[in-house]
Amino acid sequence: MSIYQLNVNKKKHRVEVDSDTPLLWVIRDTIGYTGTKFGCGMGLCGACTVLLNGSPIRSCSTPVSTLKPTDKITTIEGLSEKATHPVQEAWIEAQVPQCGYCQSGQILAASALLASNANPSDDDIDAAMAGNICRCGTYPRMRQAIHAAAKKIQNAKKS
Amino acid sequence: MKTQTSRRDFLRISSQSAFILALGFSSKGSVAQIQKYNPALGVEINPYIIINESGKVTLFNPRPDMGQGTYQALPLLLAEELDVLLEDVEIQMTDGSARFGSQLSGGSSSVRTRWIPMRTAGAAVREMLVQAAANRWKVSPSDCSTNNGVVINKLTKAQFNYGELVEEASHLPVPQKPKLKSFSEFKQLGKPSKRPDVPAKVDGSAVFGMDVQLPGMLYASIIHSPYIYGKVKSFQADKAMSVKGVRFVLKTERVFFHGPFADNAAFDQKIRSKSDAIAVVADSYWAAVKAKKEVTVDWNALGFAESATEQYFNQARAAALREGNEYKEDKVGDFSKALQLSDYKIQATYQTPFMSHAPMEPCNATVYVQGDQVEVWAPVQGPDGLVNDLATYLGVKPEKIKVNVTFLGGAFGRKAVFDFVMQAANLSRQTNAPVKVIWTREDDIQQGPYRPGMISALQGGVDKDGNVLAFEHRLNGASIMASVFKADMRNNPDPWAGEGINLADSPYAFPARRNSFSWVDPQMPVLWWRSVYASTNVFAQESFMDELAHEGEKDPLALRLHLLRDSPRFVAVLNKLAEISDYQVKRKKGVAIGIAIARSFASIVAHAFEVQKDGTGVKIKQVYSVIDCGFPLNEDNIKAQVESNLVYGLSAAIKNQISRTHGKTDQSNFHDYAVLRQGEVPPCQVFVMPSEEEPGGVGEPGLPPIAPALCNAIFLATGKRVRTLPFDLSSI
Numbered sequence A: 001m002s003i004y005q006l007n008v009n010k011k012k013h014r015v016e017v018d019s020d021t022p023l024l025w026v027i028r029d030t031i032g033y034t035g036t037k038f039g040c041g042m043g044l045c046g047a048c049t050v051l052l053n054g055s056p057i058r059s060c061s062t063p064v065s066t067l068k069p070t071d072k073i074t075t076i077e078g079l080s081e082k083a084t085h086p087v088q089e090a091w092i093e094a095q096v097p098q099c100g101y102c103q104s105g106q107i108l109a110a111s112a113l114l115a116s117n118a119n120p121s122d123d124d125i126d127a128a129m130a131g132n133i134c135r136c137g138t139y140p141r142m143r144q145a146i147h148a149a150a151k152k153i154q155n156a157k158k159s
Numbered sequence B: 001m002k003t004q005t006s007r008r009d010f011l012r013i014s015s016q017s018a019f020i021l022a023l024g025f026s027s028k029g030s031v032a033q034i035q036k037y038n039p040a041l042g043v044e045i046n047p048y049i050i051i052n053e054s055g056k057v058t059l060f061n062p063r064p065d066m067g068q069g070t071y072q073a074l075p076l077l078l079a080e081e082l083d084v085l086l087e088d089v090e091i092q093m094t095d096g097s098a099r100f101g102s103q104l105s106g107g108s109s110s111v112r113t114r115w116i117p118m119r120t121a122g123a124a125v126r127e128m129l130v131q132a133a134a135n136r137w138k139v140s141p142s143d144c145s146t147n148n149g150v151v152i153n154k155l156t157k158a159q160f161n162y163g164e165l166v167e168e169a170s171h172l173p174v175p176q177k178p179k180l181k182s183f184s185e186f187k188q189l190g191k192p193s194k195r196p197d198v199p200a201k202v203d204g205s206a207v208f209g210m211d212v213q214l215p216g217m218l219y220a221s222i223i224h225s226p227y228i229y230g231k232v233k234s235f236q237a238d239k240a241m242s243v244k245g246v247r248f249v250l251k252t253e254r255v256f257f258h259g260p261f262a263d264n265a266a267f268d269q270k271i272r273s274k275s276d277a278i279a280v281v282a283d284s285y286w287a288a289v290k291a292k293k294e295v296t297v298d299w300n301a302l303g304f305a306e307s308a309t310e311q312y313f314n315q316a317r318a319a320a321l322r323e324g325n326e327y328k329e330d331k332v333g334d335f336s337k338a339l340q341l342s343d344y345k346i347q348a349t350y351q352t353p354f355m356s357h358a359p360m361e362p363c364n365a366t367v368y369v370q371g372d373q374v375e376v377w378a379p380v381q382g383p384d385g386l387v388n389d390l391a392t393y394l395g396v397k398p399e400k401i402k403v404n405v406t407f408l409g410g411a412f413g414r415k416a417v418f419d420f421v422m423q424a425a426n427l428s429r430q431t432n433a434p435v436k437v438i439w440t441r442e443d444d445i446q447q448g449p450y451r452p453g454m455i456s457a458l459q460g461g462v463d464k465d466g467n468v469l470a471f472e473h474r475l476n477g478a479s480i481m482a483s484v485f486k487a488d489m490r491n492n493p494d495p496w497a498g499e500g501i502n503l504a505d506s507p508y509a510f511p512a513r514r515n516s517f518s519w520v521d522p523q524m525p526v527l528w529w530r531s532v533y534a535s536t537n538v539f540a541q542e543s544f545m546d547e548l549a550h551e552g553e554k555d556p557l558a559l560r561l562h563l564l565r566d567s568p569r570f571v572a573v574l575n576k577l578a579e580i581s582d583y584q585v586k587r588k589k590g591v592a593i594g595i596a597i598a599r600s601f602a603s604i605v606a607h608a609f610e611v612q613k614d615g616t617g618v619k620i621k622q623v624y625s626v627i628d629c630g631f632p633l634n635e636d637n638i639k640a641q642v643e644s645n646l647v648y649g650l651s652a653a654i655k656n657q658i659s660r661t662h663g664k665t666d667q668s669n670f671h672d673y674a675v676l677r678q679g680e681v682p683p684c685q686v687f688v689m690p691s692e693e694e695p696g697g698v699g700e701p702g703l704p705p706i707a708p709a710l711c712n713a714i715f716l717a718t719g720k721r722v723r724t725l726p727f728d729l730s731s732i
Helices: A023-031 A086-093 A103-116 A122-129 A139-158 B007-015 B070-082 B110-137 B162-169 B198-202 B285-292 B309-319 B335-341 B383-394 B419-431 B441-447 B480-485 B534-551 B556-563 B568-580 B635-654 B706-718
Strands: A002-008 A011-017 A049-052 A055-058 A072-074 B021-023 B049-051 B057-061 B089-093 B144-147 B150-153 B159-161 B218-224 B231-236 B246-255 B274-282 B296-300 B344-352 B364-370 B373-378 B401-405 B435-438 B454-462 B468-477 B512-519 B591-600 B603-614 B617-628 B684-688
Touching (some): A002 A023, A011 A023, A086 A103, A086 A139, A086 B198, A122 A139, B070 B089, B110 B162, B218 B419, B218 B441, B246 B419, B335 B454, B335 B512, B373 B419, B454 B534, B534 B556, B534 B591, B534 B635, B556 B591, B568 B684, B603 B635, B603 B706
Antiparallel strands (some): A002 A011, B144 B150, B150 B159, B246 B274
């Protein structure tokens, strides 16, 4: 067991875990943010996606020892106050989720895409979202919601 | 937490007001069973609806939500007739106790079976509240109306909210035949509405089984038999025990389906009810997973070490040469005679693979066994069935078992059987602690139960004018009835296996028709998978319909319209599909449109796939879908379910399969059990037929016609007939 300092959702956490513990289980079981999900344990499905300094990573295959105290980790709980991120609002508007299990990861991946690409094409969306599986098949609605969120962000900038 | 109700919460709800009106209905859902709930007198009831003095309405929702929309649909039925807004209703999941009757989400049945009972419960309460108000105003109930939780005196415009009337209403007789609204009176049903579970699913607050945490809880990871069935000869756990955080390495077991759970000493080759397993139980899940790799187990494969799916399909193809056990109820005319009289005879054999459900949330459960008291927190499709199974398995009384149903992170049939919950119960009893069992994705993909792979052998006869005279469909393969309920299917047709192609589902007016089933032992557990046998049967049947059309030189749509001429709902769906897909417009060379139609779970769905030749394969340009599911409760959710079936069904057609060699499953995770990803989904357009027929199923009927519509289009574009799934779209 070792002690690690983590910055999750703008809060500092001191955790005592084994050095090879994946960030996923630290976030879920030690810190208690359960919005981040376990899906495959091999970085194949994206259910465990969180943002590391703004970029999506697979927390199930990221050992806690690889993170620095200065790294900023964002989970779904820290994306916005009261689900007000434009991606979350677009998700509700398009009624994207079905079972909902993969959606935290999908939303974080989409928010990272829009942060780096204000007006993504369909191909951009395909590439950015390829790591996140949805067995309910909400893909068409996610595409629609990402385009809607992009428009929303652009309009907010204009006004 | 909104989605769970502990016994404690229930008591708090019951006691926070002296006057609570609660109504329920029996497992049969009959109106006559509605009784008044009087907690002060302790009258036993089936409480589904509770209204307290402040007017707050709580509905006990007996249909777990796995993404199909029951979290909204069932409360909506109640809210409509009670005349309250859905956003004013609190939804609590039922806990599995018998007084709630059937609590299974499965077979796309939730709205179909609760359409009348839920509305009746709502309407009865509304009539009692109106009567209470009328008594106070000394007017006739017909002088009163309701609106969103308020009774209004039409003469004076005076108002009472429901909470103010609850005490008086609770003393009134319960109307046994309350008047239900007509379709035109609906204010919420059939109108655009947003699902109440969606906000919690975009901010991470929705609680799934995986998210349950209890004080003092231990985590368990399981080592299953690599042959699915198996006995532990010996195991070595010293190294695992030295991993920090590991508390126990224990022998446990895996039970299959609903029992009987035979004594573990011997393995009954017929019922195959139990396998051994080893559990690593630790303070953290990671410690359990890590330590698992340090355990060595010597397995007895119980004779399954050489079983293989290739062998199974060979046996099924051999079985297909025999006539099989006939479905007498599907028999029309004399097939053999009609075939003899046909000018052209064709036959074809189709193969569909075993499939894993692979919901995003792997199986998991948290159970605390304390003496004869058992509490469960788990993503299960049917808490009532779970209570029965646990009572049998643990030898405790059903009324001592309470199930907290969480949201389900997908299920597709898998979470209607409870092996993973039983493991947690077994381990909790052994360790005297609450235990959370989490299956890995590898457990999920490699351990089954699976959708049965099937061989469909079809024969048809056509006359010189292209009329179909004779039609036969021989089903060959595993029986879900035999697997789940230990039925003997050697000399009987599995009564479920004809889904999608039996006479009720497939009203093609063939002059002669014959369906049969031949059982083949899959040597592994099989289970219903989204749309069950319709998923395999309809691929074969609707593909063969096109083969018959081409043999008789008929247009595939025209042939279907002719044979379905006495089934107006089918005809309307096909005509709508032709309209939205521009079916009659001539496509350019290499582009073609293929169709398929099927009824399953009381709804009719047709798809059209437009494909284009692309190198050695094809590209799907566009999918068009039409669904007639009777009265559409929430059109947007119905569209979402059709889109969902497109993705799930297409994954099964062109991406993945489960195969086994030397007794072991060849696939293990999403790298070799690939599923559709963003960028692989064709654009789709869904049309929902307006209707005032009884509601049909929605969660599954979209799936069966996916693969045949695609393959029919591929044949028209390329001349190649696909008869085995899955196949590679880029190389036909």
